[in-house]
Amino acid sequence: MVLNLHLSGKKHTSKTLKLQSEIKKGSNNPRYGIEVTEETKKRLSESKKGKACKEETKFKISETLKNLPTKQCPYCLNYYKPAAYGKSHGEKCKKKS
Numbered sequence: 001m002v003l004n005l006h007l008s009g010k011k012h013t014s015k016t017l018k019l020q021s022e023i024k025k026g027s028n029n030p031r032y033g034i035e036v037t038e039e040t041k042k043r044l045s046e047s048k049k050g051k052a053c054k055e056e057t058k059f060k061i062s063e064t065l066k067n068l069p070t071k072q073c074p075y076c077l078n079y080y081k082p083a084a085y086g087k088s089h090g091e092k093c094k095k096k097s
């Protein structure tokens with residue numbers, strides 16, 4: 001995050017945050033088009049291993065996942081959460097059968 005001394009103790013309004021978010025989307029993002037190499041992914045993964053999340057964080061993740069809408073796979077006809085669906089269903093499920 002950029003250090004904003006003029007904002008010390010103040011918070012941006014939700015309107016400003018939304019605008020800042022919109023400005024940095026897609027091709028306007030400084031990371032746009034940059035592929036993350038497998039080596040980088042592995043390095044990031046290794047750096048997080050063995051570190052436990054806070055209970056609060058675990059709870060938030062759990063609640064978020066519970067509220068995700070499920071998606072039906074047109075090939076095996078089962079319902080899955082988006083993470084599971086993307087990993088082995090949809091087009092990938094078609095290739096299996």
Ligand SMILES: [Zn+2]
Pocket residue numbers: 073074075076077078088089090093
């Ligand atoms: Zn499937």
